[in-house]
Every structure is written in C-alpha cells, then in structure tokens.
Amino acid sequence: MKQEASVPKRSITSIATRNTCAICVALREFQGDLLKSLRPDQCRNFCNTHGWMVANSAPADTAAAIFLGAIVNANWSSARCVSEQCDICTRMHREKEARLDEIAKQFRDARLHSWLRDYGVLCSRHGQETMTRLPESLRESVQEIMARAGGEIVEMLEDYLQRVKRGSHTGGGVLGRAAEFLVAQRGIES
Ligand SMILES: [Zn+2]
Ligand SMILES: [Zn+2]
Numbered sequence: 001m002k003q004e005a006s007v008p009k010r011s012i013t014s015i016a017t018r019n020t021c022a023i024c025v026a027l028r029e030f031q032g033d034l035l036k037s038l039r040p041d042q043c044r045n046f047c048n049t050h051g052w053m054v055a056n057s058a059p060a061d062t063a064a065a066i067f068l069g070a071i072v073n074a075n076w077s078s079a080r081c082v083s084e085q086c087d088i089c090t091r092m093h094r095e096k097e098a099r100l101d102e103i104a105k106q107f108r109d110a111r112l113h114s115w116l117r118d119y120g121v122l123c124s125r126h127g128q129e130t131m132t133r134l135p136e137s138l139r140e141s142v143q144e145i146m147a148r149a150g151g152e153i154v155e156m157l158e159d160y161l162q163r164v165k166r167g168s169h170t171g172g173g174v175l176g177r178a179a180e181f182l183v184a185q186r187g188i189e190s
Contacts, residue, residue: 023100
C-alpha cells in the first residue's frame with residue numbers, strides 16, 4: 001500500500017491540555033488530516049457518519065469519486081460504524097491503538113508520568129482503555145487524572161449553584177464548561 005504523505009504528528013504530551021482528553025484531540029486531528037488527504041481507494045466502505053464527513057471535509061473530486069463508486073455498485077450498502085467494516089473507522093481504530101500504546105509508554109517513564117498525573121486529561125473511555133495497558137501500580141494515576149477533571153467541574157458547579165440561590169446569576173460560563181466536559185467524557189467515538 002502506498003504510504004500517504006505523512007503530516008508530522010504531535011506527540012501525546014504536546015497535545016495534553018487541561019481541558020480536553022489528549023487521545024480525543026489526537027484522534028480528531030488524525031481524522032481531520034485523513035479526510036483532507038483522502039484518496040478514493042482509501043474509502044470504499046463507509047458508515048453514515050463518515051459518509052457525511054467525506055461530504056463535508058474531503059477534497060471535492062475525492063468525495064465525488066467515492067460517492068459515485070458507492071452509487072453505481074448495486075451491492076454497496078452503508079457500513080456499520082465499527083472497524084473492519086468502515087474503512088475510516090478501521091483507520092481511526094488503528095490510530096487509537098497506537099496512541100494508547102504511546103500514552104501507556106509515557107506513564108512508564110517516571111518524569112512523563114508525574115507530568116501526566118499533574119496536567120494530563122483523559123476522558124473516561126480513553127482513561128479506561130489506557131488502564132488496561134498498564135500494570136496495577138500505575139493505574140491509580142490514571143484514575144486520579146479522571147477524578148481530578150470531574151472534581152474541578154463539580155466544585156465549580158456547586159459554587160455556581162450557591163451563588164444562583166443567593167440571586168446572583170454571574171459566572172454562567174461554568175455551565176458551558178460543564179456541557180463541554182460531558183461531551184468530552186463521551187469522546188470523539190460515539
Ligand atoms: Zn478521549
Ligand atoms: Zn466510519
């Protein structure tokens with residue numbers, strides 16, 4: 001298989017921010033780059049979600065060729081949104097595995113480990129998946145990361161609720177942060 005022009009990838013630690021799961025961000029970037037440089041032969045079977053993404057984000061000639069290929073093929077049917085059925089879901093799955101391996105390796109490095117524990121963010125799904133790659137002794141840090149993100153939001157919401165009860169409605173931005181947090185918990189994979 002021809003290697004596609006590779007966009008230099010950012011390492012997980014450079015992606016890690018205080019607000020969003022590093023794996024979700026990495027996957028979102030991967031998907032965006034993949035769609036922008038997509039060739040028709042890389043997307044023969046696709047799920048509904050990725051069909052819409054091709055329509056919105058792939059180069060116009062690629063998108064037209066992909067849809068034409070599907071429409072003229074009497075046997076074509078929409079793939080389920082799982083790897084091995086949808087070509088894009090398959091690529092996303094492989095990228096996720098590679099990124100989870102990357103972050104698990106970094107948890108084993110003492111210096112990166114303490115940095116991740118202090119500053120990393122992982123959604124519940126990717127936190128769980130990272131834990132399955134780690135020995136028992138390192139799993140606690142992942143749980144701390146997941147709990148910290150939730151704890152901060154809970155504190156802000158409780159504080160906001162008290163102020164609302166006292167009649168002050170300032171600081172409603174916290175509601176947006178909470179909604180964002182819940183979306184991030186669900187992650188990029190639906
Ligand atoms: Zn995530
Ligand atoms: Zn898909």
